[in-house]
Amino acid sequence: MSRHPYESEAYEAGSIDGCYWATTCDTPPAPPLEGELRAGVAVIGAGFTGLSAALHLARTGADVAVLDRHGPGWGASGRNGGFACIGGSKLDRGAMNARHGTAARVEWVRAERAAIDLVAQLAGELDLEIDRHSDGEAMLAHSQREMAAIRASAAGTAAEYGTTAAVLEPGDLAARGLAAEGMHGGLHLRLGFGINPRKYVAGLARGALAAGVRIHGGSPVSRIRREAGGYLLETPSGRLRAEKILLATNGYASDDLPDWMRARFLPVQSSVLVSRVITPEERAAQGWTSDLMAYDSRHLLHYFRMLPEGRFLFGMRGGIRWTPATHAAIRRQMRADFDAMFPAWTGVETPYFWSGLANLTRRLTPYVGQIGGWPGAVAAFGYHGNGVAMASWSGLQAAKLLLGEAHELPGFVMAEPRRFELGRARRLALAGAYLWYGLLDRR
Ligand SMILES: Cc1cc2nc3c(=O)[nH]c(=O)nc-3n(C[C@H](O)[C@H](O)[C@H](O)COP(=O)(O)OP(=O)(O)OC[C@H]3O[C@@H](n4cnc5c(N)ncnc54)[C@H](O)[C@@H]3O)c2cc1C
Missing domain, CATH: 3.30.9.10 (D-Amino Acid Oxidase, subunit A, domain 2)
Structure with missing residues (x-):
């Protein structure tokens, strides 16, 4: 039983019913993980983060398997508004300057721009028809x-x-x-443009498959165990051993996969x-x-x-x-x-x-970095509702971290995320925040 912050319906296959994008294109088939398998890198989550990472990893020759509870693009990536835009943090400019310094702010702005460019670049490289429109x-x-x-x-x-x-x-x-x-x-x-996000995520999945990535849908990872030489991931119908892992579950993460995630996301x-x-x-x-x-x-x-x-x-x-x-x-x-x-x-x-x-995240900035003290284990999450571009970019940066390549991550994005107060009941704090913001919006 996963420890999710919301009611179980939010995580069931049918929670995407009614999504317009689903009528516009299919995502590629992704059979469940069956039996005992191995990979160089196991990616958990087949959204923009996981697929962008998998694509980059596979292009460098890594042996990559992606596991998703449901399938490619089932999460936010296949059901969002399709704004490929700046954002990813909820810290405003002044607060970011004050907290992290102007040099870090410059790095962040560069990342926001690079993230938008990456979406355009991937669409070009993979020859994707993503219904792009809107000049900024x-x-x-x-x-x-x-x-x-x-x-x-x-x-x-x-x-x-x-x-x-x-x-x-x-x-x-x-x-x-x-x-x-x-x-x-x-x-x-x-700056930025609009896209059909499902066509984009389906295209990333096809691109990753063509680069040799294995994608398994219907494969909820229930446990990650450290063992000699890497990690063992368990799903209802199989087990995957991998030297390295990337956790790319974002809003669909659970507090116990692994325990390090507890209350570090909202x-x-x-x-x-x-x-x-x-x-x-x-x-x-x-x-x-x-x-x-x-x-x-x-x-x-x-x-x-x-x-x-x-x-x-x-x-x-x-x-x-x-x-x-x-x-x-x-x-x-x-x-x-x-x-x-x-x-x-x-x-x-x-x-x-x-x-x-x-x-x-508690610090209102994305996280891309190590999972606790686990070697070769990286997580990338927390795009604050602006992840079309930022998740694609963060996936690329996470892949670079796993490969030991030079990356472009600002230092504060790699600082271990603090835990939210109230533990599993933390979403209740949103009620107060929404009330307060509603009042502010009436001014
Ligand atoms: C309604 C909506 C509108 C939005 N609009 C915009 C927008 O216009 N512009 C913008 O920039 N951003 C937008 N966003 C945010 C953006 O969609 C997300 O930031 C982005 O898709 C996150 O990508 P991801 O790959 O990290 O996570 P997701 O796409 O959410 O993928 C996570 C995946 O992890 C899988 N998973 C979770 N747990 C497990 C497990 N135990 N085992 C296996 N798999 C697991 C899930 O099945 C899921 O497919 C919107 C989000 C929503 C919900």
């Missing part, structure tokens, strides 16, 4: 106060990221086809609605005709974009329990928010709805 992303100000902050920081943000940014004054939004109710302007940062729910195809007339009526991906400046933010196929994707974080009743409530709340922000579309159906688990 827009942050829309939900208050005058946020708009003032955007005006004050736009030039600095653009310079820090080495790109251009356009301040969108309130009157610019409709002209740019970005009219959402209650927004006071925004910032268009030319999964958070994120949920998505996808509409039916919205006609050009309906888009014009709302004033949202842009293909730019966007989010609002709330702490409990909404993220949204018009997909190339003309459906609108609308996402939001929140929820501290995973039950059919709480999901019905989240869906109602999201639909109410969607109607409030896009009033011309109150008649537009949103037939697709699903949720998944992203992941936080």
